[in-house]
Amino acid sequence: MANSKLNQTLGEFIIENQSSFKYTSGELSRLINSIRLAAKVVNHEVNKAGLVDIIGAAGDTNIQGEDQQKLDVYANEKFIQTMTKRNIVCGIASEEEDDFIAINSQDENNQNKYVVLIDPLDGSSNIDVNVSVGTIFSVFRRVTPVGTPVTIDDFLQKGSMQVAAGYVVYGTSTMLVYTTGDGVNGFTLNPAIGTFYLSHPNMRFPEDGNIYSVNEGNYIHFPKGIKDYIKYCQMEEGDRPYTSRYIGSLVSDFHRNMIKGGIYMYPKSSMNEKGKLRLLYECNPMAFLAEQANGKASDGFTRIMDIEPTELHERVPFICGSKNMVEKAEEFMRNA
Numbered sequence: 001m002a003n004s005k006l007n008q009t010l011g012e013f014i015i016e017n018q019s020s021f022k023y024t025s026g027e028l029s030r031l032i033n034s035i036r037l038a039a040k041v042v043n044h045e046v047n048k049a050g051l052v053d054i055i056g057a058a059g060d061t062n063i064q065g066e067d068q069q070k071l072d073v074y075a076n077e078k079f080i081q082t083m084t085k086r087n088i089v090c091g092i093a094s095e096e097e098d099d100f101i102a103i104n105s106q107d108e109n110n111q112n113k114y115v116v117l118i119d120p121l122d123g124s125s126n127i128d129v130n131v132s133v134g135t136i137f138s139v140f141r142r143v144t145p146v147g148t149p150v151t152i153d154d155f156l157q158k159g160s161m162q163v164a165a166g167y168v169v170y171g172t173s174t175m176l177v178y179t180t181g182d183g184v185n186g187f188t189l190n191p192a193i194g195t196f197y198l199s200h201p202n203m204r205f206p207e208d209g210n211i212y213s214v215n216e217g218n219y220i221h222f223p224k225g226i227k228d229y230i231k232y233c234q235m236e237e238g239d240r241p242y243t244s245r246y247i248g249s250l251v252s253d254f255h256r257n258m259i260k261g262g263i264y265m266y267p268k269s270s271m272n273e274k275g276k277l278r279l280l281y282e283c284n285p286m287a288f289l290a291e292q293a294n295g296k297a298s299d300g301f302t303r304i305m306d307i308e309p310t311e312l313h314e315r316v317p318f319i320c321g322s323k324n325m326v327e328k329a330e331e332f333m334r335n336a
Protein backbone atom coordinates (compact mmCIF):
# COMPACT_ATOMS: atom_id res chain seq x y z
CA MET A 1 0.00 0.00 0.00
CA ALA A 2 1.50 3.32 -0.96
CA ASN A 3 2.39 5.63 1.85
CA SER A 4 2.31 9.35 1.27
CA LYS A 5 1.69 12.59 3.07
CA LEU A 6 -0.33 15.49 1.80
CA ASN A 7 0.67 19.12 2.18
CA GLN A 8 -1.25 22.15 1.13
CA THR A 9 0.77 24.88 -0.47
CA LEU A 10 -0.51 27.88 -2.41
CA GLY A 11 -3.95 26.26 -2.50
CA GLU A 12 -2.74 23.31 -4.50
CA PHE A 13 -1.54 20.06 -2.99
CA ILE A 14 1.53 18.02 -3.47
CA ILE A 15 2.33 14.48 -2.54
CA GLU A 16 5.63 14.32 -0.69
CA ASN A 17 7.87 11.46 -1.64
CA GLN A 18 8.46 9.14 1.31
CA SER A 19 11.45 6.80 1.48
CA SER A 20 9.02 3.89 1.98
CA PHE A 21 7.04 5.07 -1.03
CA LYS A 22 7.24 2.11 -3.37
CA TYR A 23 5.88 3.95 -6.35
CA THR A 24 7.11 6.96 -8.27
CA SER A 25 5.10 9.42 -6.24
CA GLY A 26 5.38 11.91 -9.12
CA GLU A 27 3.38 9.50 -11.29
CA LEU A 28 0.69 9.05 -8.62
CA SER A 29 0.45 12.77 -7.93
CA ARG A 30 0.20 13.44 -11.68
CA LEU A 31 -2.60 10.85 -11.80
CA ILE A 32 -4.48 12.51 -8.93
CA ASN A 33 -3.92 15.89 -10.59
CA SER A 34 -5.46 14.59 -13.82
CA ILE A 35 -8.50 13.42 -11.85
CA ARG A 36 -8.70 16.85 -10.25
CA LEU A 37 -8.61 18.50 -13.69
CA ALA A 38 -11.33 16.23 -15.09
CA ALA A 39 -13.42 16.83 -11.96
CA LYS A 40 -13.32 20.58 -12.61
CA VAL A 41 -14.46 20.05 -16.21
CA VAL A 42 -17.33 17.75 -15.16
CA ASN A 43 -18.25 20.08 -12.30
CA HIS A 44 -18.64 22.94 -14.77
CA GLU A 45 -21.09 20.85 -16.81
CA VAL A 46 -22.96 19.55 -13.74
CA ASN A 47 -23.44 23.10 -12.52
CA LYS A 48 -25.26 24.12 -15.66
CA ALA A 49 -26.98 20.80 -16.37
CA GLY A 50 -30.42 22.39 -16.49
CA LEU A 51 -29.31 25.05 -18.95
CA VAL A 52 -27.71 22.91 -21.62
CA ASP A 53 -28.77 19.71 -23.27
CA ILE A 54 -26.86 17.48 -20.84
CA ILE A 55 -29.68 16.02 -18.76
CA GLY A 56 -31.91 13.14 -19.70
CA ALA A 57 -31.15 9.80 -21.31
CA ALA A 58 -28.40 9.46 -23.87
CA GLY A 59 -30.45 6.90 -25.76
CA ASP A 60 -28.06 3.98 -25.11
CA THR A 61 -27.84 1.37 -22.40
CA ASN A 62 -24.55 0.38 -20.80
CA ILE A 63 -23.31 -3.14 -20.10
CA GLN A 64 -25.21 -2.97 -16.81
CA GLY A 65 -28.43 -2.75 -18.83
CA GLU A 66 -29.01 0.75 -17.44
CA ASP A 67 -30.15 3.71 -19.56
CA GLN A 68 -27.07 5.89 -19.86
CA GLN A 69 -27.73 9.49 -18.91
CA LYS A 70 -26.08 12.18 -21.04
CA LEU A 71 -24.01 13.23 -18.05
CA ASP A 72 -22.86 9.60 -17.53
CA VAL A 73 -21.51 9.64 -21.08
CA TYR A 74 -20.04 13.14 -20.78
CA ALA A 75 -18.26 12.42 -17.49
CA ASN A 76 -16.98 9.10 -18.84
CA GLU A 77 -15.49 10.82 -21.92
CA LYS A 78 -13.87 13.61 -19.89
CA PHE A 79 -12.18 11.35 -17.34
CA ILE A 80 -10.94 8.92 -20.00
CA GLN A 81 -9.72 11.76 -22.27
CA THR A 82 -7.87 13.50 -19.42
CA MET A 83 -6.07 10.39 -18.22
CA THR A 84 -5.31 9.21 -21.75
CA LYS A 85 -4.04 12.59 -23.01
CA ARG A 86 -1.71 13.04 -20.07
CA ASN A 87 -0.25 9.58 -20.65
CA ILE A 88 -0.25 8.68 -16.97
CA VAL A 89 -1.95 5.28 -16.86
CA CYS A 90 -1.65 2.07 -18.89
CA GLY A 91 -5.31 1.09 -18.62
CA ILE A 92 -8.77 2.28 -17.59
CA ALA A 93 -11.98 0.39 -16.73
CA SER A 94 -15.26 2.26 -16.42
CA GLU A 95 -18.83 1.52 -15.44
CA GLU A 96 -19.79 2.98 -18.82
CA GLU A 97 -17.40 0.83 -20.90
CA ASP A 98 -18.08 -2.85 -21.67
CA ASP A 99 -14.40 -3.80 -21.46
CA PHE A 100 -11.20 -2.22 -20.10
CA ILE A 101 -9.28 0.25 -22.29
CA ALA A 102 -5.53 -0.36 -22.82
CA ILE A 103 -3.58 2.89 -23.20
CA ASN A 104 -0.61 2.14 -25.47
CA SER A 105 0.41 -0.41 -22.85
CA GLN A 106 2.06 -2.62 -25.47
CA ASP A 107 4.62 0.17 -26.10
CA GLU A 108 7.84 -1.04 -24.47
CA ASN A 109 8.70 2.57 -23.72
CA ASN A 110 5.49 2.98 -21.77
CA GLN A 111 6.65 2.79 -18.16
CA ASN A 112 3.24 3.77 -16.73
CA LYS A 113 2.49 1.49 -13.78
CA TYR A 114 -1.09 2.33 -12.84
CA VAL A 115 -4.55 1.27 -13.95
CA VAL A 116 -7.66 3.21 -12.91
CA LEU A 117 -11.21 1.93 -12.44
CA ILE A 118 -13.92 4.55 -12.42
CA ASP A 119 -17.60 5.24 -11.91
CA PRO A 120 -17.62 8.50 -13.83
CA LEU A 121 -21.04 9.64 -12.65
CA ASP A 122 -22.46 8.10 -9.47
CA GLY A 123 -26.06 8.77 -8.49
CA SER A 124 -27.36 9.05 -12.05
CA SER A 125 -30.99 9.00 -10.94
CA ASN A 126 -30.37 12.38 -9.26
CA ILE A 127 -29.12 14.25 -12.34
CA ASP A 128 -32.51 15.44 -13.66
CA VAL A 129 -33.74 16.53 -10.23
CA ASN A 130 -30.75 18.66 -9.25
CA VAL A 131 -29.63 16.45 -6.36
CA SER A 132 -25.92 15.82 -5.70
CA VAL A 133 -24.00 13.26 -7.74
CA GLY A 134 -20.39 12.09 -7.70
CA THR A 135 -17.45 10.35 -9.37
CA ILE A 136 -15.61 7.38 -7.80
CA PHE A 137 -12.11 6.14 -8.69
CA SER A 138 -9.79 3.30 -7.68
CA VAL A 139 -6.08 2.98 -8.57
CA PHE A 140 -3.97 -0.20 -8.75
CA ARG A 141 -0.38 -0.88 -9.79
CA ARG A 142 -0.47 -3.20 -12.83
CA VAL A 143 0.50 -6.83 -12.18
CA THR A 144 1.70 -7.53 -15.75
CA PRO A 145 5.20 -6.33 -16.78
CA VAL A 146 5.47 -2.71 -18.01
CA GLY A 147 5.83 -2.47 -21.77
CA THR A 148 3.46 -5.40 -22.36
CA PRO A 149 -0.29 -5.17 -23.11
CA VAL A 150 -2.46 -4.86 -19.99
CA THR A 151 -4.74 -7.81 -19.35
CA ILE A 152 -7.90 -8.34 -17.30
CA ASP A 153 -5.62 -9.51 -14.45
CA ASP A 154 -4.43 -5.91 -14.00
CA PHE A 155 -8.04 -4.95 -13.13
CA LEU A 156 -9.30 -8.02 -11.26
CA GLN A 157 -7.27 -7.32 -8.12
CA LYS A 158 -8.45 -7.52 -4.50
CA GLY A 159 -9.34 -4.15 -3.00
CA SER A 160 -6.52 -4.56 -0.47
CA MET A 161 -4.07 -3.99 -3.35
CA GLN A 162 -5.34 -0.47 -4.15
CA VAL A 163 -2.70 2.27 -4.04
CA ALA A 164 -5.24 5.11 -4.09
CA ALA A 165 -9.00 5.65 -4.10
CA GLY A 166 -11.34 8.59 -3.85
CA TYR A 167 -14.43 10.40 -4.98
CA VAL A 168 -15.62 13.76 -6.18
CA VAL A 169 -18.93 14.95 -4.75
CA TYR A 170 -20.70 17.59 -6.87
CA GLY A 171 -22.86 18.97 -4.05
CA THR A 172 -23.52 22.35 -2.48
CA SER A 173 -19.76 22.60 -2.91
CA THR A 174 -17.53 20.38 -5.02
CA MET A 175 -15.07 18.25 -3.07
CA LEU A 176 -12.32 15.81 -3.94
CA VAL A 177 -11.85 13.26 -1.13
CA TYR A 178 -9.14 10.63 -1.47
CA THR A 179 -6.58 8.39 0.19
CA THR A 180 -3.19 7.07 -0.90
CA GLY A 181 -3.04 4.71 2.08
CA ASP A 182 -2.17 7.24 4.76
CA GLY A 183 -5.54 8.60 5.93
CA VAL A 184 -8.29 10.47 4.08
CA ASN A 185 -8.16 14.15 3.11
CA GLY A 186 -10.90 16.34 1.66
CA PHE A 187 -10.30 19.24 -0.74
CA THR A 188 -12.96 21.83 -1.56
CA LEU A 189 -13.01 23.54 -4.96
CA ASN A 190 -12.98 27.31 -5.05
CA PRO A 191 -14.87 27.68 -8.34
CA ALA A 192 -13.84 31.32 -8.70
CA ILE A 193 -10.20 30.37 -9.27
CA GLY A 194 -10.51 26.64 -10.02
CA THR A 195 -8.34 25.55 -7.10
CA PHE A 196 -8.93 22.78 -4.56
CA TYR A 197 -8.10 23.67 -0.97
CA LEU A 198 -7.38 21.21 1.85
CA SER A 199 -10.59 21.90 3.80
CA HIS A 200 -11.05 18.53 5.60
CA PRO A 201 -7.69 17.11 6.73
CA ASN A 202 -7.61 13.58 8.21
CA MET A 203 -11.33 12.75 7.77
CA ARG A 204 -12.54 10.05 10.20
CA PHE A 205 -15.78 8.09 10.64
CA PRO A 206 -17.14 8.50 14.18
CA GLU A 207 -17.12 4.94 15.67
CA ASP A 208 -20.86 5.28 16.28
CA GLY A 209 -23.65 7.16 14.57
CA ASN A 210 -27.42 7.46 14.45
CA ILE A 211 -28.08 7.69 10.71
CA TYR A 212 -28.93 4.68 8.56
CA SER A 213 -29.06 4.91 4.76
CA VAL A 214 -30.93 2.22 2.82
CA ASN A 215 -33.63 2.18 0.15
CA GLU A 216 -36.45 1.04 2.44
CA GLY A 217 -38.70 0.70 -0.60
CA ASN A 218 -36.99 -2.65 -1.13
CA TYR A 219 -37.54 -3.73 2.50
CA ILE A 220 -39.76 -6.73 1.72
CA HIS A 221 -37.07 -8.07 -0.65
CA PHE A 222 -34.18 -7.84 1.87
CA PRO A 223 -32.61 -10.83 3.66
CA LYS A 224 -33.94 -11.45 7.21
CA GLY A 225 -30.74 -10.15 8.86
CA ILE A 226 -31.08 -6.76 7.14
CA LYS A 227 -34.79 -6.55 7.99
CA ASP A 228 -33.95 -7.32 11.64
CA TYR A 229 -31.21 -4.64 11.67
CA ILE A 230 -33.56 -2.01 10.15
CA LYS A 231 -36.16 -2.85 12.83
CA TYR A 232 -33.37 -2.47 15.43
CA CYS A 233 -32.57 1.04 14.05
CA GLN A 234 -36.24 1.99 14.30
CA MET A 235 -36.76 0.66 17.86
CA GLU A 236 -37.18 3.14 20.75
CA GLU A 237 -34.29 2.19 23.00
CA GLY A 238 -31.15 4.03 24.18
CA ASP A 239 -30.01 6.39 21.40
CA ARG A 240 -32.53 4.88 18.99
CA PRO A 241 -34.61 5.28 16.87
CA TYR A 242 -31.94 6.36 14.39
CA THR A 243 -32.60 8.87 11.62
CA SER A 244 -33.19 7.51 8.11
CA ARG A 245 -31.39 9.49 5.38
CA TYR A 246 -31.11 8.21 1.78
CA ILE A 247 -29.97 10.56 -0.98
CA GLY A 248 -29.79 7.88 -3.70
CA SER A 249 -26.18 8.74 -4.48
CA LEU A 250 -23.61 6.45 -2.83
CA VAL A 251 -20.97 9.20 -2.75
CA SER A 252 -23.30 11.70 -1.02
CA ASP A 253 -24.67 9.20 1.52
CA PHE A 254 -21.13 8.00 2.28
CA HIS A 255 -19.78 11.55 2.60
CA ARG A 256 -22.52 12.62 5.05
CA ASN A 257 -22.08 9.45 7.12
CA MET A 258 -18.28 9.93 7.30
CA ILE A 259 -18.76 13.43 8.71
CA LYS A 260 -21.73 12.74 11.01
CA GLY A 261 -21.48 9.02 11.69
CA GLY A 262 -23.78 6.49 10.05
CA ILE A 263 -24.20 3.33 8.01
CA TYR A 264 -24.99 2.86 4.30
CA MET A 265 -26.47 -0.41 3.07
CA TYR A 266 -27.19 -1.72 -0.41
CA PRO A 267 -28.02 -5.34 0.44
CA LYS A 268 -28.75 -8.20 -1.88
CA SER A 269 -32.46 -8.76 -2.42
CA SER A 270 -34.83 -11.14 -4.16
CA MET A 271 -34.61 -8.68 -7.12
CA ASN A 272 -30.79 -8.22 -7.08
CA GLU A 273 -29.22 -11.47 -5.91
CA LYS A 274 -25.81 -9.74 -5.58
CA GLY A 275 -27.08 -6.27 -4.73
CA LYS A 276 -26.69 -3.32 -7.14
CA LEU A 277 -23.28 -1.77 -6.47
CA ARG A 278 -20.20 -2.81 -8.44
CA LEU A 279 -17.26 -4.25 -6.52
CA LEU A 280 -14.40 -2.80 -8.58
CA TYR A 281 -15.30 0.87 -9.04
CA GLU A 282 -17.82 1.54 -6.26
CA CYS A 283 -17.41 -0.82 -3.29
CA ASN A 284 -13.62 -1.29 -3.30
CA PRO A 285 -12.72 2.43 -3.44
CA MET A 286 -15.35 3.35 -0.86
CA ALA A 287 -14.16 0.47 1.35
CA PHE A 288 -10.53 1.68 1.11
CA LEU A 289 -11.64 5.19 2.11
CA ALA A 290 -13.84 3.82 4.92
CA GLU A 291 -11.03 1.75 6.46
CA GLN A 292 -8.54 4.60 6.08
CA ALA A 293 -11.06 6.78 7.97
CA ASN A 294 -11.50 4.29 10.85
CA GLY A 295 -14.72 2.90 9.37
CA LYS A 296 -15.62 -0.56 8.03
CA ALA A 297 -16.99 -2.11 4.83
CA SER A 298 -18.26 -5.64 4.19
CA ASP A 299 -20.84 -7.57 2.21
CA GLY A 300 -22.42 -8.48 5.54
CA PHE A 301 -20.02 -11.36 6.11
CA THR A 302 -16.71 -10.72 4.29
CA ARG A 303 -14.46 -7.64 4.30
CA ILE A 304 -15.02 -5.97 0.91
CA MET A 305 -11.29 -5.54 0.26
CA ASP A 306 -10.69 -9.29 0.74
CA ILE A 307 -13.15 -10.31 -2.02
CA GLU A 308 -11.35 -11.89 -5.00
CA PRO A 309 -12.94 -10.31 -8.14
CA THR A 310 -13.89 -12.56 -11.05
CA GLU A 311 -15.60 -10.12 -13.44
CA LEU A 312 -15.10 -6.44 -14.32
CA HIS A 313 -18.70 -5.40 -13.54
CA GLU A 314 -19.53 -7.83 -10.78
CA ARG A 315 -21.88 -6.65 -8.05
CA VAL A 316 -21.70 -7.29 -4.32
CA PRO A 317 -23.96 -6.53 -1.35
CA PHE A 318 -22.48 -3.48 0.44
CA ILE A 319 -22.58 -2.36 4.10
CA CYS A 320 -20.27 0.52 4.98
CA GLY A 321 -19.76 3.23 7.59
CA SER A 322 -19.16 3.71 11.32
CA LYS A 323 -17.38 0.65 12.66
CA ASN A 324 -19.75 -0.17 15.54
CA MET A 325 -22.83 0.22 13.33
CA VAL A 326 -21.43 -2.06 10.60
CA GLU A 327 -20.48 -4.67 13.23
CA LYS A 328 -24.02 -4.53 14.66
CA ALA A 329 -25.52 -5.09 11.20
CA GLU A 330 -23.08 -7.99 10.60
CA GLU A 331 -24.20 -9.51 13.94
CA PHE A 332 -27.84 -9.48 12.74
CA MET A 333 -26.75 -11.01 9.41
CA ARG A 334 -24.86 -13.80 11.22
CA ASN A 335 -27.72 -14.56 13.62
CA ALA A 336 -30.50 -14.51 11.00
Ligand SMILES: O=P(O)(O)OC[C@H]1O[C@](O)(COP(=O)(O)O)[C@@H](O)[C@@H]1O
Pocket: 095, 119, 121, 122, 123, 124, 125, 215, 248, 249, 250, 251, 276
Ligand atom coordinates in the same frame (compact mmCIF):
# COMPACT_ATOMS: atom_id res chain seq x y z
O1 LIG B 1 -32.11 3.95 -6.67
P1 LIG B 1 -31.54 2.83 -5.85
O2 LIG B 1 -31.89 1.46 -6.36
O3 LIG B 1 -31.80 2.98 -4.38
O4 LIG B 1 -29.95 2.92 -6.05
C1 LIG B 1 -29.26 4.08 -5.60
C2 LIG B 1 -27.82 3.71 -5.68
O5 LIG B 1 -27.53 3.46 -7.05
C3 LIG B 1 -26.47 4.28 -7.48
O6 LIG B 1 -26.97 5.43 -8.13
C4 LIG B 1 -25.61 3.43 -8.41
O7 LIG B 1 -24.64 4.22 -9.00
P2 LIG B 1 -24.75 4.72 -10.51
O8 LIG B 1 -25.64 5.90 -10.50
O9 LIG B 1 -23.31 5.05 -10.83
O10 LIG B 1 -25.27 3.59 -11.36
C5 LIG B 1 -25.74 4.71 -6.18
O11 LIG B 1 -25.06 5.94 -6.32
C6 LIG B 1 -26.91 4.86 -5.24
O12 LIG B 1 -26.53 4.71 -3.87
Ligand SMILES: [Mg+2]
Pocket: 119, 121, 122, 123, 250, 282
Ligand atom coordinates in the same frame (compact mmCIF):
# COMPACT_ATOMS: atom_id res chain seq x y z
MG1 LIG C 1 -22.36 4.49 -8.97
Ligand SMILES: [Mg+2]
Pocket: 072, 095, 119, 120, 121, 122, 123, 124
Ligand atom coordinates in the same frame (compact mmCIF):
# COMPACT_ATOMS: atom_id res chain seq x y z
MG1 LIG D 1 -22.36 5.61 -12.50
